[in-house]
Amino acid sequence: MASSLSHKYYILLNLCFLFGLCFIFKTHHLITPNLPTLSSPSITDGCEAxxxxxxxxxxxxxxKHNNPCVNQGYINYLHLFYCVCGGSPLLGYALLVSWLLVLFYLLGNTASEYFCSSLESLSRLLHLSPSLAGVTLLSLGNGAPDVFASIVSFTGAGGSANVGLGSVLGGALFVSTVVVGVISLYVGERRVPIDRSSFFRDACFLVAAASLLLVVFVVGRINVFGAIAFVALYVVYVVVVSTTHLCNGSEKQSNSNSNPSPPECDELGAPLLGFVDEEKPKPKPTLIENDDPQIEKSELYDRLRQLVWVLGLPLYLPRRLTIPDASEENWSKPYAVASATFSPILLAFIWNSQIGESKKLAIYVCSALLGATLGSLALVTTERENPPRKCSLPWVAGGFMMSVTWAYITAKELVGLLVSLARVLGIPSSVLALTVLAWGNSIGDLMTNVAMAVNGGPEGVQVAISGCYAGPVFNVLVGLGVSMMFAAGSARPGPYLVKGDSSLYETVAFLVGGVLWVGVMLPRRGMRPDRVVGGGLLALYLCFLCTRLAQTLGLVK
Incomplete structure (x- = not known):
């Protein structure tokens, strides 16, 4: 779409947006006030007051005067809701919910468009087998939103670790019940059997991961070695999966598992908010009919693409200018030079937000010099038409690092918004994590896995069902394992305290109950997912939602 605009007009749009972005950063302190604390015996510190x-x-x-809550993100949402929109609560709720949708889109789209692309390139450079890439890099790409939200919630201040726990557990429950249930309803009439050994292998590891997490809840603390045990269990899972493929000689089945990776990575992409990527072909609209339909349709289609491109520019341009992308389909030398120049500056901005004022200027100067050097090298060593081929590893590594950076920024803002929204609504933050955050991060699994099962034939059903269990295994063992490893490392020499509330215990119970339901019913149905299996799973998740709603409203203690 950018090619259809004049070069000068496109540069003007970019400069205007960058000016607006600088203005936002300049006025950031107006949004997040840092006023001195007033000493008052009647007021205590913390959000409870x-x-x-x-x-x-x-x-x-x-x-304003006490700064009671430490925000995970860069915006003080409590100040925005009570001070800026204090006279109009409906406007405040509309702004928070709208921004929540934007953050969900940014997190999922960054994972699908940039993070997964760098993972696929990295897999090719490392010459990983399809089965090993499927349970490592592909799972990392699919579970990136949950993993980053979990890491941010554990490493940030403000006691929001329950947000990460609720997000991962809620997502695992949603995928293993709702997604598997919908797939079973769709493919029930086709009577497609799934592999018994693969199902029980994935189901057993999911139950083991949930049981290990339950032990942490009961003990109430964890150290670095306990967190390493989570990651070690996933390494065992990877070894078991790889050994199974080697022993059975099922490399053909492994290839079928790896072929659908692009739709698996497309979590929370275009279908969520209707964002249309200008670089991908799209079907033409067919709603208007007149004497010359082809011309009218083409004109309307071009205008819609222009409008969507302009509206999506604030979400697209900052990432495109800071994430290196050396893939064949997205290669652009101007963007490559810009990403090499601006990515160190973005890293310096994030670094400076965590340290004192004394060293900020030196870090900005060093990052600007480094960016100018890298940008000059990219300008001299790259071609205009083709991406780098001989020295592609630095570009892939840079794309991976910067996509992780953007996912971290978005996840940090998302966790901060959910914590603030829970404070405004007067409910525990873990409740929103178990529902809203879990739904937002899992909607991509619902769309892609169901589409794969419906359109992919018998192999598609097998891949979809396997993904519904392998993904939660990765999120629980690696996502929470790495998060607790960071948290326990920062809490040394003592252990890290894990305050699991009743909602997390109940979620683990519903998660294990869903796995047991499928494990009991599938063998009785000849390992064929049908309406009985799917209906039971959906009923189980409905019971979970009713329980959460009753407890939130105070009907049940």
């Missing part, structure tokens, strides 16, 4: 006030004016005063 905020609940003592009833009207928005006093809550705004308390937030």
């Amino acid at each position: 905020l609940d003592r006030f009833k009207d928005p004016e006093t809550k705004c005063w308390y937030i």
Whole structure:
């Protein structure tokens, strides 16, 4: 789409957006005030004291003068809700929900468009086998939103570790019940059998991961070695999967598992918010009919693409200018030079947000010099038409690192928004993590796995069902394992305290119950998913939602 605009107009749009971005960063302190704390014997520190006030004016005063909650993100959402939108709560809720949808899109689209692309390139450079790549890099690409949200919640201040636990457990429950249930309903009439050994292997590891996490909840603490045990169990899972493929000689089946990787990686992409990527072909609209339909359709289609491209520019341009992309389909030398120049500056901005004021100027100067050097090298050593071929590893590594950086930024903002929204609604943050965050991060699995099962034939059903269990295994063992490893390392020499509430215990129970339901019913149905299996899973998840709703409303303690 950019090629259809004049070069000068495109540069003007970029410069205008960068100017607006600089203005936002400049006025950031106006959004997040850092005022001195007033000493008052009647007011205590922490978000709990905020609940003592009833009207928005006093809550705004308390937030300004006490800064009660440590935000995970870069925006003080409590100040935005009570101070900026204090006179209109509906406007505040509309802004928070709209921004929540945007963050979900950014997190999923970054994972699908940039993170998965770098993982696929990395897999080719490392010459990984399809089966090994499927249970490592592909699982990492599919579970990236949950993993990053979990890491941010454990490593950030403010005691929001339950957000990460709720996100991973809620997503695992959603995928293993709702997604498997919908697949079973769709393919029930086709009577397609699935492999018994593969199912029980994945189901047993999922139950083992949930049981290990339950032990952590009961003990209430974990150290670095306990967190390493989570990752070690996933290494065992990878070895078992690889050994199974080698012993059975099922490399053909492994290839079939790896072929659908692009739709698996497309989590929360275009279908979520209707964002249309200008670089991909799209079907033409067929809603308008007149004397010359082809011309009218083409004109309307071009106008819609222009409108969508302009609206999506604030979400597309910052990532495109800072994430190196050396793939054949997305190669652009101007963008490559820009990403090599601006990526060190973005890293410096994130680094400076974590340290004191004394070293910020030196870090910005060093990052600007490094960016200018890398940009000059990219300008001299790259071609305009073709991406680098001989020295592609630095570009792939840079794309991987910067896509992780953008996913971390988005996940940090998403966790901060959910914690603040839970404070505004007066409910535990783990409840929103178990529902809203889990749904947002798992909607891509629902769309892609169901489409794969419906359109992929018998092998597609096998891959879809396997993905519904292998993905949660990765998220629980690696996502939570790495998160708790970071948290336990920062808490040394003592252990890291894990305060699991009742909702997390219940989620583990529903998760294990769903796996056991399928494990009992599938052999009785000849290992063929049908309406009985799917209906039972959907009913189980509906019971979970009713339980959460009743507890949130105070109907059940």
